[in-house]
Amino acid sequence: MTEIRVLSDEAQFRAHLAVFRRAMHWPPPNDEQWQIAQLSYEPGRVLAAFDGDEMIGTTLSFGSSLVVPGGAVVPHSAISRVGVRADYTRRGVLTSLMRAQLEQLPDPVATLRASEGRIYGRFGYGLAGRWRTVEIDAKRAVVAGEMTGRVRMIDADTADKLLPELHAAVGLTRPGQIGRWVGWWARNRDRKTDAENSVAVVHSGPDGDDGFMVYKVSEVKDFKHKMSIEDMVWANDDAWRDLWIYASRLDLVDKIERDLALDEPVSLLFDDPRVVYTEDVNDEIWLRLVDVERMLQARTYGVADPVVIEVQDRLLPANDGRYRVSSQGVERVNAQADITITVDLLGAVYFGDTTFSQLAATKRIVGARFGEADALFAVPQKPFCGTFF
């Protein structure tokens, strides 16, 4: 019989991390790893499944914030450390954990990164945002013109202090971006040890610091190097362009790699757009609307005739109902529905990366007036988070 408990003390948190790591086929944390990881255990947000006294499954959430279409920032739970002990899988342990977690999440929305694409749809998470991995032929990547601002290299201690401040100040503009918690920065710092050779640069424009890039350069062959851009944040187009100019002009670098938004116009920077090659497109944001009414009201809408959407939510029935979506906003109604959709697929269309018409073509939603719904949910920018957790 599986029992779900909310954990509260450090010994339990460390056991929680060990169970999760074992599910991922990693060894338990050593003391050094635990020093870093413990900063991301927030009491009240850590759940475990037990069989008697044995911990057999884990999940937790980090308290964060999320940008939605239109620019509003809402409280957000970042779900992570999901694992079930290998000798207990496929007996409903994750199902019990997910149900208990959803019922007690303090925020109206949750997101996660999925290890496999078939796990989370049944719990109401929809694939809401993707990224693409590009490789740039740096030797042929020529940007016309010069920087408008200045890019300066900073040392690790300065980066520890400055980057979180800069991220909080300029990093929450694009739908999908999330606020980063103390434990995220600690773990990020830990990953970028000296051995990994990570470098941080900050951009400043007329109003001061307005962007940064973290990258590492590794030698592929004698004097031939690959640059991996690990983090990049900017407040305006000038900062974005200058950071790319800096990257494209680094000496001894042949290739640049980065995961970016589907619509980041990086190939338009260079006189030959073919220097940017898309290696891969992957899912990034799995979105769970925990409070559907609040989340539908949080975003803005395009111009089209109103549409009534009936939402079905097996795990959180308080969300079941009909919502009238118009250019002016959203309200619950008793009117007849135009479209019926499950909450995971509503998550998939929420950021505009997937459309109602696309889902209708696959017969995963039923109804009519999909074109109006597409126009209402249309967005000028693709969602992208850029913060891995």
Ligand SMILES: CC(C)(COP(=O)(O)OP(=O)(O)OC[C@H]1O[C@@H](n2cnc3c(N)ncnc32)[C@H](O)[C@@H]1OP(=O)(O)O)[C@@H](O)C(=O)NCCC(=O)NCCS
């Ligand atoms: C993924 C994982 C947490 C699932 O736990 P679980 O306790 O076996 O899940 P449940 O028994 O509650 O499964 C619920 C349903 O999801 C399905 N399911 C679960 N994991 C699945 C997977 N990896 N692929 C396909 N289907 C899966 C089950 O078949 C079941 O379907 P059903 O309700 O139709 O019978 C577990 O397999 C695990 O720890 N995997 C390794 C670590 C990992 O990938 N963690 C996720 C990190 S994002």
